[in-house]
Amino acid sequence: MPIRITFDALLARKGMKAKHVAALIGVSETQLSLFRSGKVRGIRFSTLAKLCAVLECQPGDLVVYDADPLDLQAADDGDD
Amino acid sequence: MPIRITFDALLARKGMKAKHVAALIGVSETQLSLFRSGKVRGIRFSTLAKLCAVLECQPGDLVVYDADPLDLQAADDGDD
DNA sequence: ACAGAAATTTAAGTCAAGGTTAAATTTCAA
DNA sequence: TTGAAATTTAACCTTGACTTAAATTTCTGT
Numbered sequence: 001m002p003i004r005i006t007f008d009a010l011l012a013r014k015g016m017k018a019k020h021v022a023a024l025i026g027v028s029e030t031q032l033s034l035f036r037s038g039k040v041r042g043i044r045f046s047t048l049a050k051l052c053a054v055l056e057c058q059p060g061d062l063v064v065y066d067a068d069p070l071d072l073q074a075a076d077d078g079d080d
Numbered sequence: 081m082p083i084r085i086t087f088d089a090l091l092a093r094k095g096m097k098a099k100h101v102a103a104l105i106g107v108s109e110t111q112l113s114l115f116r117s118g119k120v121r122g123i124r125f126s127t128l129a130k131l132c133a134v135l136e137c138q139p140g141d142l143v144v145y146d147a148d149p150l151d152l153q154a155a156d157d158g159d160d
Numbered sequence: 161a162c163a164g165a166a167a168t169t170t171a172a173g174t175c176a177a178g179g180t181t182a183a184a185t186t187t188c189a190a
Numbered sequence: 191t192t193g194a195a196a197t198t199t200a201a202c203c204t205t206g207a208c209t210t211a212a213a214t215t216t217c218t219g220t
Contacts, residue, residue, distance in 0.1 A: 002129045003125035003126075003128055003139070017194095017195070017196090027179080027180095028179075028180060028181075029195085029196075029197090030179090030180080030182095030197085030198085031178075031180080032196095033197055034178090034198090040125075040178065040179095041177065041178085042122055042125050042178070043123070043125075044122035044205085045120075045143075046121065046122075047122075047179090048083055048122075048143075048145070049145060052145035052147070053145075053147070053148070058144060059140055059143045059145055060140020063139045064139065065129060065132035065133075065137075067132075067133070097165095097166070097167090098167070099166060108208075108210075109166085109168090110168085110169085110170095110208090110210085111207075111209080112167095113168055114168090115207095116168095120207065121206065121207085122207070124176090124177085124207065127207085127208090
């Protein structure tokens with residue numbers, strides 16, 4: 001999966017604990033952990049917005065794309 | 081919804097037509113149109129990756145967060 | 161003004177997965 | 191070593207990202 005979650009860097013920079021963030025944005029620790037470790041296949045904008053609000057960041061600070069020349073060929077059949 | 085889709089700017093910059101992008105990444109024109117106009121509430125990373133691949137961009141170039149001081153208060157009850 | 165392409169919208173439907181709670185296990189820091 | 195933080199698994203619920211189809215609207219060129 002060429003989409004990588006860069007959550008830890010933000011957390012560290014803000015000096016916050018995941019548990020605290022989860023409580024602040026009203027999401028379960030479970031889900032935040034799954035997101036954090038790249039185990040989710042998508043995200044709702046409502047959740048993304050809350051994360052950005054709490055961490056005072058942009059979506060691009062949480063989710064990045066690792067370019068891969070094979071992505072375009074693989075667009076038709078199933079990827080990830 | 082504080083998440084805003086900045087798709088049109090990219091499209092124009094690349095000089096591509098939405099129909100073409102839809103065909104390239106294997107997504108319906110319908111869905112791309114809905115995404116483009118901010119009518120979807122989330123996105124799968126597989127789709128996001130394909131968009132990034134075709135448009136040669138980062139997630140942050142497609143999705144931005146408009147900071148709103150009310151977001152944190154609204155985190156508990158329903159937003160969007 | 162006309163014609164065709166591109167884009168939007170609505171509707172109806174499928175189903176993957178984002179989300180939850182609960183509980184056990186593992187990791188981390190004082 | 192002891193408790194808090196984090197991870198993982200499982201079972202479940204519900205949303206909504208997707209699809210196709212078809213009608214309508216907007217855009218573009220001639």
